[in-house]
Amino acid sequence: GVRLTNSTGSSARPIAQTVVLMILGLSRDVPAWMRAQQDHQWAPHVGEEVEGTNLAVIGxxxxxEETARLGIALGMNVVGCRRTVTGNEPCETRTFEALGELLAWADYVVLALPLTHDTRGLIGAEQLALMKSTARFINVGRGDLVNEPALIDALQQGRLAGAGLDVFATEPLGAESPLWDMPNVIITPHNSGATALANHRGAQIFIDNIARFTSGAEMRNEVAAHQVGAGTIGR
Incomplete structure (x- = not known):
């Protein structure tokens, strides 16, 4: 039969760094600076600092894990959330039973989950309503983890302070989406992990697995049959 592997972990660093870019970009309202630059306007404004704020990393x-490490380095209070806590995480970590509590606690919520039958639609209107109106929402997992119309509504109604989005329910994101024109939204085109080093790491995993396969050794990142098609392939 066919054996399938993926490159899980090869792009973790640049994706986590993009999360930090979004956190800092939203906290300092970098989009406002960029708009002012495009308009040749000198427009100072007062931003926020992230030290001491609460970061919930879902997944x-x-x-x-890399996002949590970087958040800790920025002085943020970081709590992770996953299905099964191993005790080896770089920060305090809770199970999904605590998701609602974490959403209400967080100033920044980061989704870093794969899309599976269990995680599809994990964040809907009910979950978004738990978040602070001053909170920011960041998704670098998969678009269908979130009810996108509910997210748009929360942003339009001021029930969320902003969002950083690398993934969407439909990609490319349609030109008609109101997300494009929201001043408090940072959009990247499912591109947060695209660096030369990430590509190199992915290629090295593939080359290593060829050697392992031909020698009969256990391969890295092998995907179980029940995971195929469940959204586990990729990052």
Whole structure:
């Protein structure tokens, strides 16, 4: 039969760094600076600092763990969330039973989950309503983890302070989406992990697995048959 592997972990660092870019970009309202630059306007404004704020990382795979480490380095209070807590996470970590509590606690919520039958639609209107109106929402997992119309509504109604989005329910994101024109939303085109080093790490995993396969050794990142098609392939 066919054996399938993926490159999980190869892009964790750049994706986590993009999360930090979004956190800092939203806290300092970098989009406002960029708009002023495009308009040749000198427009100072007062931003926020992230030290001492609360960061909830939903999903503690390689991306989530790296995001947690960077959040800790910024002086943020970081709590992770995953299905099963191992005790080896870089921060305090809770199970999904505590998701609602974490959403209400967080100033920044980061989704770093794969899309599975269990995680599809994890964040809907009910979950978004738990979040502070001053909170920011960041998704670098998969678009269908979130009810996108509910997210748009929360942003339009001022029930969320902003969002950083690398993934969407439909990609490319349609030109008609109101997300494009929201001043408090940072959009990246499912591109947060695209660096030369990440590509190199992915290629090295593939080359290593060829050697392992031909020698009969256990391969890295092998995907179980029941995971195929469940959204586990990729990051």
């Amino acid at each position: 503690m795979g390689p991306i989530g």
